[in-house]
Amino acid sequence: MLFNSIDFLLFFPIVTLLCFAIPPKVRNLFLLGCSLYFYMCWKAKYILLIGFSIVVTYLGGLLIEYFSQKKKPFLEKSVFWATIGSNLLILFVFKYYNFFAENLAAISGDRILLPLFQFALPVGISFYTFQALGYVIDVSRKTIKAEKNPFTYALFISFYPQLVAGPIERSSNLLAQIKQRTSFNYENMRSGLLLMGWGMFQKVVIADRLALFVDSIYNQYTAVDGAYLLLATLLFAIQIYCDFASYSNIARGAARVMGYRLMLNFNTPYFSKSFAEYWSRWHISLSTWFQDYIFEPLAWKLKDHRWAAGFSIFVVFFISGFWHGASWTFVIWGLLHAFLRIAEILTKKPKKKLYKKLKINTKSKQFQYLQMVFVFLCVCFTYIFFRADSLSQALSIVRSIFTDTHITSLFQQSFFTFGLDVKDFVVAVVALAVLWCGDLLVYRKVDIYGWITAQKRPIRWVIYWLLIFSVVIFGVYGPSYDSAPFIYFQF
């Protein structure tokens, strides 16, 4: 069930209304049932996978805590690694096995041919697996206590707003809230719905509209000028941001309506002035997950080594690339970010000296804007590998952008034949302006929600209607419809 579907438009209000109508005692059980139904709408049998993950990590958490209390470190470690390993094995089999088998065959010159599986990738498997692993690690670190109630824990893993695309919640945040009983709150409902509306705007008005252009260009990358590939790449950066952030916003909004606060996942990442800042603003739940569970333990273990930080960054981004998809293009994307991050660290001191020597005011706005543009362009460059279907395609696009770009080609009439006609283009420009203004206000810490709610009712309602109608009318959704072609003319 997609958030931008009629199914969800029916599902969400019904579940929310019932959630508050039923006795609080059974609310978690009800939400668990709804969440599992939500997941099963994709492929019912994959409920077994998430069920496995829930059962194994739930029992694992209990056993780890038990053996820890009983001072049996070997058994504690054994259970810990068995729990982690079994979950990663499931993830490997369903997400990475075919990739592994194909590469093994390629490396061995087709001497080692493993059978390939034909099953579809289970939706959200990377998200809920990481969330469950985070819980097990937290229990093992004794940051939280193992959850005793299996239904509460199951709801924590399968909570439908964030089940399939995050945010990857921490047990310290969401599990704690689930254990408390929530009640209806008007402000929660209003702010939650507004957040969902904004998410919908990002998704169907911006992301899906830009996708028409980006897909059209990337699908014919050999036939178009480098300027188009450059523009498509820049727009892809905005598309993927809106796509991903929209899901998080809708998830956060839906959860908030029901009284749960999910963590912020995107915080105006394209206003970042450094790659470190970028990763503290982009997909925050995943970045902090890597930070907490991989980078810090690894860097700590290698603390005596000169290249501890660099190596840890390399490992994190290598895994991050793989996490995004079983393809070398994602790995390259991850490694490029690792390179950028490491280069940033290595050049920090020389840059500082250089700026001092050249008397550049690094605190000036102009300099900061330049930093933002630089970071954005570098991020866009990495997206070529993220978006391309293969390495050869990505390299061809890079070559085309750097050797065959004629900006004037963008001003030809044919521009409007690549997925966006003139009217779509105008809507895209206006929507991007709205997005930019919105993000700028957020970046400057303006309380937009507070400003809206402080307005008089008619103004508030007009704002709500503008949001609703821009989504409903200008959104890219639903079946494509061509006016009836009257094949045979009539007098």
Add this chain to the structure above:
Amino acid sequence: MRKYKRLFFSLLFCAITFAMLYGTANILRDRETTLSSFYSEPSGSVDMIIVGSSHVNNGVIPNVFWQESERSACNVYSWAQPMWTAYHYIIEAFSEQDVELVVLDMYGMTYGNSYMVPQEIDRVNYQTSFNIDMNLNYLSLIQTAEHVGIDLRPYEEFLNLPRYHARWKNLDARMLTYDPHNAKDFLKGYGISYQSVPQQQPSFAVTEPYVPYEYCVEYLDKIVQLCEKKNVDLIFTMVPYIYNETEAGIDLWIEQYAAEHGIPYISYIGNSADAIELDYSTDFQDNAHLNYYGAQKVSTHLAQFVKQRYPDYQKQQNPHCEQLDEDYQKYQRILLANDVMVESDLQTYLTMVLQDENYLLYLANNEPALAPVLSKAWQGYGEQPNNIEQFCGVISKQQADFDQTLLDVQLFGEKGTVSFDLNDENVIIKLNDTAVISQESTFKAVLYDTILDRPLETVAFDAQTGTLLHKEFSSDIIDLFKK
């Protein structure tokens, strides 16, 4: 208290929002439908309907039934209409008119075995057949689409906003004003075409009936039961097209089915093929559709069959007899116009136009070479333009009015304007400030029929070939020129 106030305003907000969404949905919804010909008939005026696909639209002339069988008829058609859509269109027809007879074209029974592959039928049917009035039958049609296995998600696919919201790109005043119940069509769902493309007559010695697709049979049964229940007579027919061997087998199956149910079956690819002396070399416009000449033969034969079967019915029984006679006269005018609209010689064209008192010709000339031809055509029509090499105006059998670049005239039943713009490369004629569509030329004319009260065509002179090029005013562009 605050709690109730919030609840009240929340509910008010929701109510206003839903009302606005409903209004927006209705504005954006495509109300253009092939059923507009039927919808726009006055209540109680339609005695019989002919139901089917484009084969019916091109192959059956309802006006011929009025003349030959004294029954008013209307085509109830949609593009690529399968039987399940036919079933719902019949329900729709029954809810609008007191229909006494249904003539059902059986092409829909060949689903999955015909020149159109099922996916294409589904696509066309899906795109064009659901624009009927919003009512229970519409919802039922959606359910049916799901039932017959079209891969649709009905409540997502057919809710107005998901389906039509992108029409904001085509916003025009017509979205507010167009009403299919008011889109009068005196041809009653007949799409006229004189184009002729020779075809090879199919010939198969089929002896075994071929069982059609299960859902075709299911919905044929439903149609039969519906007509029985409503006490409406039913006739099956098969309008000619270039069929294959399997379709010939299906034709046999239908014949057996019709015999079992006591329903007449007039198949122009089977049992009645010889009755109309169809000429495959001249009577088709393509492999699937008859042209006017073929349609005339089929309609006349079918109408005579109806007359024989129901001999007692008289025109006068229909309360809208006068209107129907008027529609028939208009249909006759269209037929008359065909001779004029294919004439390529300018002088002959002008002569033909000026012989008919119901034609007006708005014309503009900036082509000196045409002066002798125009002078000759003018002889005997009194007033002459001051400069025959460069002029504009209107002529008819009764009048001539030249050298005014803006004329106040009757257009489409109300006051309107015709204006002219002459330049060296191209002359432009505008009806109600909208330029007519035609090839660039320094001689242009618009032929207007005062009985039909609409332009029939634009002609342009092709200096290279010395002939006239015709561009008909098809119904889909007429509204562009109305005020």
